[in-house]
Amino acid sequence: MITFEKVSKRYPDGTVAVDELDLHCETGKVTVLVGTSGSGKTTTMRMINRMVDPTAGRILLDGEDIARRDPVRLRRGMGYVIQQAGLFPHRTVVDNIATVLVLLGARRRAARLQALELMDRVGLDRSMAKRYPYQLSGGQQQRVGVARALASDPPVLLMDEPFSAVDPVVRADLQNELLRLQADLAKTIVFVTHDIDEAIRVGDRVAVFRTGGQLVQVDTPDRLLAAPADDFVAGFLGADRGIRRLAFATTAGLALRTPTVAVLGASAADVLAAAAQAEDRWVLVVDADRRPQGWLQADRLASETQVEKDLVQPLGHVFTPGSDSLRTALDASALSPDGRAAAVDGEGRLLGVASGSDIATAIAADLRQLERGESARHRPGR
Numbered sequence: 001m002i003t004f005e006k007v008s009k010r011y012p013d014g015t016v017a018v019d020e021l022d023l024h025c026e027t028g029k030v031t032v033l034v035g036t037s038g039s040g041k042t043t044t045m046r047m048i049n050r051m052v053d054p055t056a057g058r059i060l061l062d063g064e065d066i067a068r069r070d071p072v073r074l075r076r077g078m079g080y081v082i083q084q085a086g087l088f089p090h091r092t093v094v095d096n097i098a099t100v101l102v103l104l105g106a107r108r109r110a111a112r113l114q115a116l117e118l119m120d121r122v123g124l125d126r127s128m129a130k131r132y133p134y135q136l137s138g139g140q141q142q143r144v145g146v147a148r149a150l151a152s153d154p155p156v157l158l159m160d161e162p163f164s165a166v167d168p169v170v171r172a173d174l175q176n177e178l179l180r181l182q183a184d185l186a187k188t189i190v191f192v193t194h195d196i197d198e199a200i201r202v203g204d205r206v207a208v209f210r211t212g213g214q215l216v217q218v219d220t221p222d223r224l225l226a227a228p229a230d231d232f233v234a235g236f237l238g239a240d241r242g243i244r245r246l247a248f249a250t251t252a253g254l255a256l257r258t259p260t261v262a263v264l265g266a267s268a269a270d271v272l273a274a275a276a277q278a279e280d281r282w283v284l285v286v287d288a289d290r291r292p293q294g295w296l297q298a299d300r301l302a303s304e305t306q307v308e309k310d311l312v313q314p315l316g317h318v319f320t321p322g323s324d325s326l327r328t329a330l331d332a333s334a335l336s337p338d339g340r341a342a343a344v345d346g347e348g349r350l351l352g353v354a355s356g357s358d359i360a361t362a363i364a365a366d367l368r369q370l371e372r373g374e375s376a377r378h379r380p381g382r
Contacts, residue, residue: 030204045160051075090132101152124143163198225237260283261286
């Protein structure tokens with residue numbers, strides 16, 4: 001547990017970076033600090049490892065005042081990941097990762113062997129071990145930075161806008177990787193970002209700061225989105241916060257219905273008759289393994305002999321009940337020409353479909369549950 005007790009940071013010119021901060025960063029959880037520029041979020045994080053010392057208040061690590069700790073030893077007990085990785089350009093990937101282990105007294109050979117294992121853990125191929133940072137992509141460099149931060153197996157991991165310098169696709173991949181690692185390692189992570197979408201994606205709790213170093217609200221992402229503390233937080237979250245909140249609502253109880261299904265190559269007449277009987281204007285086309293391929297307007301089969309791939313309109317995407325969120329299901333429904341979202345099992349095989357009205361009913365039920373304080377956090381892929 002990291003605890004801030006009335007912590008302030010004031011500079012000689014009168015600038016207030018952090019103003020009487022009270023905050024708890026729970027053990028084994030990800031606490032995200034987010035806010036406007038100049039709101040003190042990075043200063044707050046840097047006070048944890050004493051790269052910046054507060055001018056007032058106390059910071060406790062598992063109940064001990066860090067002001068009593070040697071700064072160098074304190075930092076060696078914490079992992080630190082920064083923007084653009086901060087790698088040593090003259091050292092190979094494996095030696096960059098092994099650096100902390102060597103500083104802690106490990107023999108170089110043993111440190112390199114452990115570094116190779118860490119490469120496996122963060123999804124880096126061992127063939128990259130002898131490359132230099134300039135030979136890596138931005139995303140690969142960030143993975144090296146994470147591996148180096150994890151090298152000493154620190155209980156605390158500090159991450160200062162670690163993914164902001166990479167493109168959106170790589171950023172999403174790195175966020176998923178962080179969630180996967182955290183599910184296995186359960187580190188106490190303090191994560192700084194200016195991106196509210198990233199904050200609600202990776203955080204167990206999100207602390208929102210305003211300019212002047214004032215903490216406005218700290219809460220779980222779903223509660224933050226559902227009940228912002230004031231107009232500043234609501235504005236910072238954006239006008240689409242209701243849609244964002246659906247990323248934490250589960251599809252586990254979503255009603256599924258059986259659509260008219262056509263297997264590629266099936267008789268057009270048989271499918272048309274089945275659609276007419278079910279009063280379905282659209283048919284869901286699947287392959288021989290019942291994996292959805294797309295939607296087909298039933299009327300188009302009147303002049304066809306069999307169901308062909310070139311008749312099918314794109315599916316958009318599917319969702320997996322209990323694993324994907326209501327936001328994913330709603331998006332699948334919006335992309336479907338029929339307005340129904342196809343649900344699949346873990347192998348991608350069709351389970352059924354959910355209509356827009358079915359999804360709306362599930363959303364309303366989730367909101368009622370949230371109002372009663374019963375909503376459980378759902379994080380896809382974690």
